[in-house]
Structure formats: structure tokens, C-alpha cells
Amino acid sequence: MIASSESSLVPAPSQCSGPHGMTPGLCPDYPHSPSASKPVGQHMGHTGTQGNSMTSRGSHQSHQWDINDSTLPVTEAHDSFELWPSGHYRRVYRGDSDDARRHVSGWAMRNTNNHNALILKKSCLGVLVCSLDCLLDSGRKVHLRPAICDKARRKQIGKPCPNPGCQGKLTLLSCRGHCGYPVTHFWRHVNNSVFFQAKGYHDHPRPEVKSLSDKGRHAFSKQLRQDGERIFSMPTKRRFPVHTSDDDPERKIYIPSGEEVMCSCPPFECVCPKSAQTKNTFMPSAFGFIRDSPSHTYLPHRSPSVSGLGMEQLTHGPFTQINITNTCLPAPGLEVSIPGIDIYKNCSKFAPHSYYHDNDMKIFRYGSGEVINNPLPHGQHFGRSPMDDLRSPQVANCPSSAGLQHMNSMPRNFSSSAGTCNQPNIYINDGRDDYSRYRINPSHCYNKGRGMAGSLEDRSHALGLSLKTEPTEHVFRDMPSSPHGGQTRNYHPESMYNSVSPSFNSHSMLSPKNC
DNA sequence: CCATGCGGGAGCA
DNA sequence: TGCTCCCGCATGG
Ligand SMILES: [Zn+2]
Ligand SMILES: [Zn+2]
Numbered sequence: 001m002i003a004s005s006e007s008s009l010v011p012a013p014s015q016c017s018g019p020h021g022m023t024p025g026l027c028p029d030y031p032h033s034p035s036a037s038k039p040v041g042q043h044m045g046h047t048g049t050q051g052n053s054m055t056s057r058g059s060h061q062s063h064q065w066d067i068n069d070s071t072l073p074v075t076e077a078h079d080s081f082e083l084w085p086s087g088h089y090r091r092v093y094r095g096d097s098d099d100a101r102r103h104v105s106g107w108a109m110r111n112t113n114n115h116n117a118l119i120l121k122k123s124c125l126g127v128l129v130c131s132l133d134c135l136l137d138s139g140r141k142v143h144l145r146p147a148i149c150d151k152a153r154r155k156q157i158g159k160p161c162p163n164p165g166c167q168g169k170l171t172l173l174s175c176r177g178h179c180g181y182p183v184t185h186f187w188r189h190v191n192n193s194v195f196f197q198a199k200g201y202h203d204h205p206r207p208e209v210k211s212l213s214d215k216g217r218h219a220f221s222k223q224l225r226q227d228g229e230r231i232f233s234m235p236t237k238r239r240f241p242v243h244t245s246d247d248d249p250e251r252k253i254y255i256p257s258g259e260e261v262m263c264s265c266p267p268f269e270c271v272c273p274k275s276a277q278t279k280n281t282f283m284p285s286a287f288g289f290i291r292d293s294p295s296h297t298y299l300p301h302r303s304p305s306v307s308g309l310g311m312e313q314l315t316h317g318p319f320t321q322i323n324i325t326n327t328c329l330p331a332p333g334l335e336v337s338i339p340g341i342d343i344y345k346n347c348s349k350f351a352p353h354s355y356y357h358d359n360d361m362k363i364f365r366y367g368s369g370e371v372i373n374n375p376l377p378h379g380q381h382f383g384r385s386p387m388d389d390l391r392s393p394q395v396a397n398c399p400s401s402a403g404l405q406h407m408n409s410m411p412r413n414f415s416s417s418a419g420t421c422n423q424p425n426i427y428i429n430d431g432r433d434d435y436s437r438y439r440i441n442p443s444h445c446y447n448k449g450r451g452m453a454g455s456l457e458d459r460s461h462a463l464g465l466s467l468k469t470e471p472t473e474h475v476f477r478d479m480p481s482s483p484h485g486g487q488t489r490n491y492h493p494e495s496m497y498n499s500v501s502p503s504f505n506s507h508s509m510l511s512p513k514n515c
Numbered sequence: 516c517c518a519t520g521c522g523g524g525a526g527c528a
Numbered sequence: 529t530g531c532t533c534c535c536g537c538a539t540g541g
Pocket of ligand 1: 130131132133134135142161162163166167168169
């Protein structure tokens with residue numbers, strides 16, 4: 001988010017109490033944050049967007065709104081379309097932008113029902129990779145685009161790698177760039193503009209763009225008909241993007257696996273094997289959560305522990321890719337000091353496979369195919385993001401939710417007493433999925449058309465938005481290992497984060513000494 | 516066939 | 529009661 005609101009301009013530490021088991025007050029998400037002193041709780045929800053005359057200048061640095069704001073600014077200046085948005089930021093596109101109206105993204109984003117017809121939510125599906133992590137003739141890796149359609153996607157998974165001669169199979173590398181869960185995109189049409197907000201950093205390579213994937217699909221169909229004959233990998237020339245500030249996603253620097261310079265530990269803690277505190281221990285983050293889920297409900301393949309292999313094995317891959325694509329650096333602000341760069345650097349190992357931080361610098365590391373043990377049951381793979389569930393501690397523990405994000409209102413369970421976290425304008429935008437249909441159900445006011453962009457905008461115009469944004473759930477409560485798994489682990493957030501708190505109360509998070 | 520969006524309803528707390 | 533996820537439907541390319 002390059003955003004903007006007073007709050008977002010201020011990389012203020014987040015108000016984080018309960019959920020993280022952290023000491024309230026000091027949540028050094030962004031130690032260099034300018035100070036601000038507006039007590040949390042003073043704002044009624046957000047800054048500068050209370051129907052005032054604020055107008056966006058079109059620069060993403062000036063976005064002082066949150067997608068959930070009741071009133072979004074009227075703007076005459078718009079941002080150029082970003083095909084590969086990553087990170088927490090906002091954009092305002094022209095209402096007549098075809099890309100924006102179609103909610104286009106280079107990432108494979110699937111629609112998520114948030115029961116809010118005004119705001120379209122999508123979550124990232126990740127990327128299809130070769131289980132053997134093979135290299136194409138071009139030197140690139142196989143990064144196919146997951147089908148948005150569940151059914152089609154199921155068919156993709158397990159297919160032979162399109163790389164001639166490779167015996168690998170396509171594996172879905174799920175996105176967990178939003179604190180362990182898929183990155184989410186929000187689209188909202190209002191004021192003849194298309195407001196876009198993204199949450200999370202994709203932790204996987206970019207999938208092939210749509211048009212190319214279409215070719216791939218056809219190729220696969222052909223392949224099936226030809227009974228096993230391998231198809232060739234997709235060409236690499238991008239054709240789909242209409243507008244994009246994208247750089248060349250294929251620019252990669254290959255370096256020996258031992259030379260990686262960063263890790264992708266969760267922002268709140270380094271869980272690198274080099275970290276004595278966390279090595280071979282249950283990680284209190286989403287990763288550990290995943291590991292402990294018998295049903296492998298959520299993105300288990302990235303859990304260093306999930307396969308039962310040692311960390312070394314898990315992290316051993318053919319090589320590490322460092323993809324530097326700085327052509328679209330986020331503006332100075334929160335994003336600059338986010339995850340993958342400062343926070344994770346020095347952590348040499350963590351994931352069994354790729355990690356990648358878009359925009360500023362991408363780092364990904366692939367393990368061997370065996371390591372990328374994919375495999376979430378389909379039902380889960382295609383499931384919605386648990387990040388949508390505010391009951392999930394991940395949400396509460398997510399820096400993007402608790403720190404990076406602009407928060408629209410305080411969660412009910414958060415102590416909003418000033419002083420516990422003397423930061424200004426901390427807004428919590430929970431980023432959950434479904435809005436309560438009982439509270440927001442435009443279909444009650446409008447024809448139940450299945451319009452897309454138009455309907456969003458139309459409804460926005462006519463409907464006085466009153467969106468509830470505070471988490472109403474028990475974000476600090478013990479969480480089940482999966483929303484519906486039934487296996488209720490006794491999660492004790494407090495204990496879970498015992499080892500996290502220290503890092504939270506120091507700057508180690510930003511310069512993980514333990515890594 | 517699939518992308519995309521909508522939304523009913525189940526399941527859980 | 530509130531909320532999220534599952535899953536099917538409709539539409540359009
Ligand atoms: Zn392969
Ligand atoms: Zn992603």
C-alpha cells in the first residue's frame with residue numbers, strides 16, 4: 001500500500017494486543033515510522049475519508065482511503081494499471097479502464113464471495129510449477145497459470161510437466177503471501193473510478209499470463225488426446241497485458257543455493273533454521289498452523305515441517321532464484337520497509353521452496369519436486385482463504401492486518417484504549433471475506449442482476465455504504481486447525497507467540513539477528 | 516471449456 | 529446471530 005491515509009503514510013506500529021500475545025503498545029512493524037500521535041480510537045474509522053473534500057491526486061502515494069470506506073474520494077487523476085500488484089497498496093484506475101473494469105490481474109485471482117456486492121474480493125491461486133522444478137530450454141522454470149475454475153484447476157494439477165523430457169507433474173504452488181494465506185485483491189467501482197486494493201505479497205513466481213495460459217490449455221488438451229505425448233512449454237512472450245507497469249518477470253539471476261541472502265520468515269519472527277528459537281519447533285505462525293493440521297487444510301506444502309524432512313533437506317534445492325524487478329518500485333512509504341527485504345534478509349533458509357517478494361525484489365527458492373509436496377486436498381486447495389476468517393489468529397497476527405494495513409476500525413476485541421499503543425490512525429481492515437449478508441445486501445435494494453463492474457458501481461452510487469469492518473470474531477481465541485476440520489487443536493495464542501513477543505518488542509524483527 | 520461474478524446455504528462459533 | 533466457505537448457476541468469450 002502505498003497508500004496513504006494519514007495512517008498509512010505512517011508506518012506506524014500496529015496496535016496489537018491480544019491476538020499476538022504481544023505486549024500491547026510496541027509493535028515495531030515499522031520502526032522508522034514517523035511519529036504520529038493521534039490516539040487510536042479517536043478516529044471513527046478512518047482518516048480523511050469521512051466524506052470530506054479529499055481528492056486523490058492519482059498518485060498512489062496520495063491514496064488516503066480504504067476499500068471499505070463509506071466514502072471514497074472523487075478523483076480526476078488515476079493511476080496507471082498495474083498488472084502485477086503485490087504488496088499492500090491502493091490504486092485508483094479510470095472507470096473506463098478496460099483492465100480495471102475487468103479486474104484484470106497477472107496473478108491468477110479467483111473470485112471470493114464476501115457477500116458484499118459492492119466490493120469484489122479475489123484471492124490468489126498461486127502458480128503451477130513442475131514438481132521436479134525443471135528448467136525450460138529458455139532457462140526459465142515452469143510457471144503455469146492456474147485455472148480460475150476449480151474444475152479446470154483440478155484437471156491441471158498432476159498433469160505431466162509441459163517441459164519436454166521432464167517427468168515431473170504440475171503442482172500447485174499456493175499463494176500464501178498474506179501472512180500465510182492467499183493475497184487478496186479488492187475491487188470497487190465508485191465515482192467513475194475503479195478502486196483497487198491489494199493485501200499481501202505474493203510469495204511465489206508469477207504465473208504465465210492469461211493468453212499464454214490459454215495456449216497452454218489447448219496444448220494440454222492436445223496432449224491428452226495424444227495420450228501422454230509431452231507438450232512443449234509455453235512461449236514466454238507476454239501478450240495479454242493491455243496496460244502494465246510490469247517489468248520483465250522473467251529476469252532472474254540464478255545463484256547457487258547456498259548464496260541466498262534472504263529468508264521469508266514471517267514478519268513477526270524469523271523461523272529460519274538458523275534461528276535457535278524456532279528451528280525444528282512448532283511455528284506459531286501460519287506455517288506451524290499448517291503443519292499441525294492433519295487435514296493439511298491450508299497450504300501445507302510450504303511448511304518446513306510438513307514433510308517431516310529435516311530443514312536442510314527441505315531447503316535444498318537446485319538453486320535459488322533472485323528475481324530483481326525494480327521497474328515498479330513502490331513509492332516510499334510502508335512498502336519499502338516491508339517483508340522480504342529488510343525483515344527477512346540474513347535469513348538464509350526457511351521455505352522448502354520458493355519465496356518471492358514482488359515488486360522490489362523477488363526471491364524465490366525452489367526445492368526439488370519432492371519437497372514441494374503440494375497437496376492440499378482439492379477441497380482445501382480451492383477453498384477460500386482462511387485469512388478471511390477473523391477467528392483465525394493468522395489474521396490477527398498478520399502484519400498486513402495489524403500493521404501494514406490501514407485499519408478501518410478497531411476489532412471489537414482489541415483494546416482501543418489509548419496508551420496501549422500510542423499510535424495514530426491505526427486502522428484495521430480485516431480483509432475478511434464475507435460481509436454479513438444481513439448487514440449488507442445490495443441485492444435487497446437492487447435487481448439481482450449478475451452484472452459485473454457496472455453493478456458494483458451502480459450500487460455504490462445508489463447505496464449509502466455502511467460497511468462493517470471490524471472483526472467481530474474471537475480473534476484471540478484458540479483456533480481450530482481448520483475452519484471445518486473439526487480437529488480442534490488447543491491453540492493457545494499466548495503461548496504460541498511467547499517466542500514471538502520478544503522480537504516484537506525489539507527491532508530484531510527488522511533485522512533478524514537470529515537468522 | 517473456462518473465466519468471472521453472484522449468491523444460497525451449510526457449517527461453525 | 530454472525531461469519532466464512534462450499535458449491536452451483538448464469539453469462540459471456
Ligand atoms: Zn518439469
Ligand atoms: Zn499469490
